[in-house]
Structure formats: structure tokens, C-alpha cells
Amino acid sequence: MKGVIVYDSVYGNTELVAKMIAARLEAEGHSVRLVRVKDALKERTEGDFLFLGSPTRMGGMTGRMKKFIKGADWDAWGKKPVAAFDTEMDEVIAKDGASAAAKMHDLVRSKGAKVHTPVLKVGVTGVRGPLSLGSEKGIEAYVSEFLSSAAC
Numbered sequence: 001m002k003g004v005i006v007y008d009s010v011y012g013n014t015e016l017v018a019k020m021i022a023a024r025l026e027a028e029g030h031s032v033r034l035v036r037v038k039d040a041l042k043e044r045t046e047g048d049f050l051f052l053g054s055p056t057r058m059g060g061m062t063g064r065m066k067k068f069i070k071g072a073d074w075d076a077w078g079k080k081p082v083a084a085f086d087t088e089m090d091e092v093i094a095k096d097g098a099s100a101a102a103k104m105h106d107l108v109r110s111k112g113a114k115v116h117t118p119v120l121k122v123g124v125t126g127v128r129g130p131l132s133l134g135s136e137k138g139i140e141a142y143v144s145e146f147l148s149s150a151a152c
């Protein structure tokens with residue numbers, strides 16, 4: 001199957017997660033296109049499944065990601081599996097605080113699409129990162145679970 005990962009990232013942490021997700025999907029035999037959200041806003045994205053990633057900022061997704069989700073072709077994507085992931089501070093994950101991934105999930109669902117539950121939240125140890133220790137295992141487990149439940 002062909003997957004698309006549309007992501008935003010300011011300091012590179014969410015981009016790193018996007019690349020780790022892509023590597024895992026490719027290891028499972030899928031082909032993947034990684035697209036920065038600013039480019040995705042200018043082109044038509046097509047594929048069999050979609051991952052959307054954003055850093056958590058002020059408890060939500062970036063403005064660019066919100067714009068992408070609002071303007072995406074949900075007639076086409078709406079029938080395909082969609083997953084949302086973010087990066088956020090470790091302490092915010094620990095207390096299940098407001099997150100980009102949860103808001104992306106809800107916004108995608110409001111478009112009538114089949115968004116995967118749960119979302120993937122990846123911790124950062126500081127505002128500029130790095131990713132928390134052990135993030136890779138959580139990312140790999142999430143991708144495996146997504147693929148089996150989406151029957152890709």
C-alpha cells in the first residue's frame with residue numbers, strides 16, 4: 001500500500017517521528033511519501049492511508065496543520081485509514097493534557113473520516129527536544145497496531 005505522512009515541525013522532533021514512522025511502514029513492505037504540511041497545502045495528496053503529525057503548541061496543532069485538515073479532500077481520504085501523532089512535553093503526556101494529536105483526531109473525525117484510535121503521543125524532554133528515551137519502541141508498536149487494525 002502507499003502511505004502519505006503529512007507533518008509539521010519547528011525544531012525537527014516531529015519530523016524525526018515522521019521519519020521513524022516511515023521507516024517502520026517501509027519495513028512492513030509499504031511505500032511512503034513524507035510531505036511537509038506547507039508543501040501539502042500546495043498540492044493534492046493521494047494514497048491508501050494517511051498519517052498526520054504536528055508538534056503540540058498551546059495545547060493544540062499548528063495553524064498550518066489545522067488549515068491542511070480543514071481543506072483536505074475528505075471525499076477521497078474519508079474512506080481510507082487516517083492516524084494522528086504529535087510531540088509534546090513528557091509532563092503533559094503524564095497528565096493526559098491537551099494535545100495536538102487528540103485535536104487532530106477530533107477534527108479529522110468531524111470530517112467523517114476513519115481516524116484511528118488511539119492517537120500516538122511522543123514525548124520530548126524539553127521544548128526543543130530531544131525525544132524521550134524509548135520513543136522508538138512506542139512508535140514501532142503504534143505502527144504495527146495501526147497496520148493490523150487498518151488491515152493494510
Ligand SMILES: Cc1cc2nc3c(=O)[nH]c(=O)nc-3n(C[C@H](O)[C@H](O)[C@H](O)COP(=O)(O)O)c2cc1C
Pocket residue numbers: 008009010011012013014015054055056057058059060087088089090092093098124126127128129
Ligand atoms: C510556543 C510553544 C508552545 C508550546 N506549547 C506546548 C503545549 O501546550 N503542550 C506541550 O506539551 N508542549 C508545548 N510546547 C512544546 C512543544 O510540544 C515542542 O516544542 C515540540 O514537541 C517540538 O516539536 P518540533 O521539534 O517538531 O517543533 C510548546 C512549544 C512552543 C515553542
